[in-house]
Amino acid sequence: MTRTEPTRGGPPVVGRAGTVTGGGLRGALAFEWTKLWSVRATWWNLLIGVVLAVGFGAMLGLSADASAQKGLDVALPAPHVAAQGITVAQLTVVVLATLALTGEYTGGSIRSTLQSVPVRGRMLLAKTAVVGGVVAVVGAVLFSLPATLAAAGFMGDLGAYTSGEAAGTALGVGTYLALLAVMAVGTGALLRSGAGTITTLIMVLMALPELTKVVGADWLVRVGAYMPSVAxxxxxxxxxxxxxxxxxxxxxxxxxAAALGGGYAALRSRDA
Known part of the structure; x- marks a missing residue:
């Protein structure tokens, strides 16, 4: 005989009569993991991200080869060339991480989430950990490494690289995209709007760094150097x-940390 019982700080779980399993942070993590992979948008965003990363890696490798044939010195390790294409693929990570939270506000399921995990800090921590962890692995394994192979296939000797360079770039890609996902979750908790969050992050990632260069003021150039995309x-x-x-x-x-802190403050101060 089995029955469902609520657990403190986590979703209800099913176990044998008289027993309760899960709960706490572990239960919240399992809850968020299940929700993330049960949404079709997750799979589509990851697939599109892989296609963009590999496609732009190949395009950049082809461009480098064409430039070399014109006598230009474009020799650069293929992993570093491929990483430049991540600036486009990163948008899929922004969308995925944003919808992981704001999609619940849009559909109204945030109420069920907060009933299952009533400790709001725990809910936000679990969602951030799951989304960030998935993005880190995907970024390193499915974005960076295949994109490196695609770029190297066109660059030949121009893109010669060591296994250490490939591993270092993959680690950097995974870390950057994971922290970008954390920014998206935090901003989503703050704004509670998918469109608003995505627009804000695109401005921060792409528009503002370019704007600081166009204006040309020294202090703006220095500020622009500390934008997330530059780092x-x-x-x-x-x-x-x-x-x-x-x-x-x-x-x-x-x-x-700033985005997540703002999101947590907003999540605690208002109703779902």
Whole structure:
């Protein structure tokens, strides 16, 4: 005989009569994992992201080969070339992570979520951990490595690279996209709007860095260097300008913490 019983801080689980399993952070993590993979949008976003990463990796490799044939010096490790294409594929990560939370507000299922996991900080932590963890693995394994192979296939000797460079770039891609997903979840909790969150992040990732260059003011250029996309590119390609990988990681952690902190404050202060 089995029955369903509520657990403190986690979704109800089914066990033998008289027993309760799960609950707490572990139950919340399992709850969020199930929800993430039961939504069709998750699969579509990941598929589109892989296609974009590999497609742009191949295009950039082909472009480098064409430039070399014209006498230009474009020799660069294929993983670093492929990482440049992640700037497009990252949009699918923004959409996936945003909808993981805002989709519940749109559909009204956020009420069920908060009934199942009434401790709001725990719910947000579980969702962030699941989404960020999935994106980290997908970014490193399904985005970076196949894109590297695609770029290398067209670049030949121009894109010669070591296994360490490939692994380092994959780690950088996974870390950057995971922290970007954390930013999206936090911003989604703050705004509770899918369109508003995606628009805000696109502005921060793409529009603002370019705007600071166009205006040309020195202080704006310095500010623009600390935008998430700039730090992400440094982390993925191991560039030394405008700063090193350690600083880039700190910048991204600060952006993610600010977004998540704002989202948590908003989540605690208002009704679902």
């Amino acid at each position: 992400g590119e440094v982390l993925m390609t191991h560039r030394s300008e405008p700063y090193g990988g350690g600083t880039a990681l700190v910048v991204l952690l600060a952006w993610a």
